[in-house]
Amino acid sequence: MITRDTLQLLYQYGYSLTNQEATAFDLLHDALEHYLAQQTHPFHSVSSPESRIRQLMRQQFFDQIQTPQSAPAMNNNIIDLLDDLNSLEQLDIQDDILQTLWDNLVPAEREILYLWIIKGYTSPKIAEQIECSRGVLLTRAHHLRQKIASHIEMASKQRDAST
Amino acid sequence: MSNFKQNLGNLIEKQHLAPYQIDTLLELQERLHPAPRKKLNRILAPGWLGMSALVAGFAALVLLLYPLIAYEPILNKIANEVAANHLSPKPMEIHRNRLTEIQPYFSKLDFRLASSRLLPQMDNKLIGGRYGIIQGVDAVQLCLGDEHGNKIQTIYQIPYQPDMFGNRIPDLDRGEKPVIVYARGIKIAIWREKGLLFAATREE
Numbered sequence: 001m002i003t004r005d006t007l008q009l010l011y012q013y014g015y016s017l018t019n020q021e022a023t024a025f026d027l028l029h030d031a032l033e034h035y036l037a038q039q040t041h042p043f044h045s046v047s048s049p050e051s052r053i054r055q056l057m058r059q060q061f062f063d064q065i066q067t068p069q070s071a072p073a074m075n076n077n078i079i080d081l082l083d084d085l086n087s088l089e090q091l092d093i094q095d096d097i098l099q100t101l102w103d104n105l106v107p108a109e110r111e112i113l114y115l116w117i118i119k120g121y122t123s124p125k126i127a128e129q130i131e132c133s134r135g136v137l138l139t140r141a142h143h144l145r146q147k148i149a150s151h152i153e154m155a156s157k158q159r160d161a162s163t
Numbered sequence: 164m165s166n167f168k169q170n171l172g173n174l175i176e177k178q179h180l181a182p183y184q185i186d187t188l189l190e191l192q193e194r195l196h197p198a199p200r201k202k203l204n205r206i207l208a209p210g211w212l213g214m215s216a217l218v219a220g221f222a223a224l225v226l227l228l229y230p231l232i233a234y235e236p237i238l239n240k241i242a243n244e245v246a247a248n249h250l251s252p253k254p255m256e257i258h259r260n261r262l263t264e265i266q267p268y269f270s271k272l273d274f275r276l277a278s279s280r281l282l283p284q285m286d287n288k289l290i291g292g293r294y295g296i297i298q299g300v301d302a303v304q305l306c307l308g309d310e311h312g313n314k315i316q317t318i319y320q321i322p323y324q325p326d327m328f329g330n331r332i333p334d335l336d337r338g339e340k341p342v343i344v345y346a347r348g349i350k351i352a353i354w355r356e357k358g359l360l361f362a363a364t365r366e367e
Binding site for chain 2: 001002003004007008011012015016021024025028029032033036037039088091092093095098099102113114117118148
């Protein structure tokens, strides 16, 4: 039985991918149904149902939007994911700017943030979850860090100009 | 201004499934993977027990899981038993007005009675109690009365057994509210708290 807490976590994962509450629920519902249908063998068991259902949600979501799951090709500017994202950790940010930032991120970026913040995964674990090499993940994280910093800077300037 | 990581975490975590959505997903699980089938499969796994233990275990499990095998919602079964005993009460085996005074009488049980946040008047209105059974599990039946000693409320306490009751019964310790079920015209609140399952009749 998938517990209520796990269902909530999976729903938050769905929300991170879709950024829409109703779509997140539909995604979770379909993935759960798919998962349960696969558990037909009496002695079949999955070591981490949460991880398996998340994988199904991911496959279904990216299939639907027909966006490649892989990130841009890796460049030579390798920076450790945690070093890169951890530099954001103490960044001060206004709440309203945070929401617009979230809305402006693409699903694959929100997914990384979910796995980093909510699940507390390390970079190898995140790479495994999103099925890419660590190098690709590091590149993507680096771009993400730049995008976040740029958005905050721009939003802050606009705010200052309007006041 | 606030911390980026913490605030973004809050933004994600404030997204919650609504109760009806959770019910939909739990029902989906029950429909596609009924709990009794999973339990039986586990028990029947080869090498788990010797044949004699397997037979005895199977018989005990069938009895224990009868409500689930029958596939009638467990809440209605509990409510029906509570309502029946409330309408046709058996005599109290002990009369005391405080939970601490009544506890020693129930020395044969493998759990201790507990107060509930939902029943703050318990010690003022307690009349007495008796051993009882809910769904084949040893329980305590407590009675509360009015100022004249007339019985007005029946409360059951039994150890919470996830295998039997699943995870659908609201847990007060997690901020959830009791579920209300009607049986035989009686309003009954059912919840879990402090590791016990509570079922209490309520005045309309």
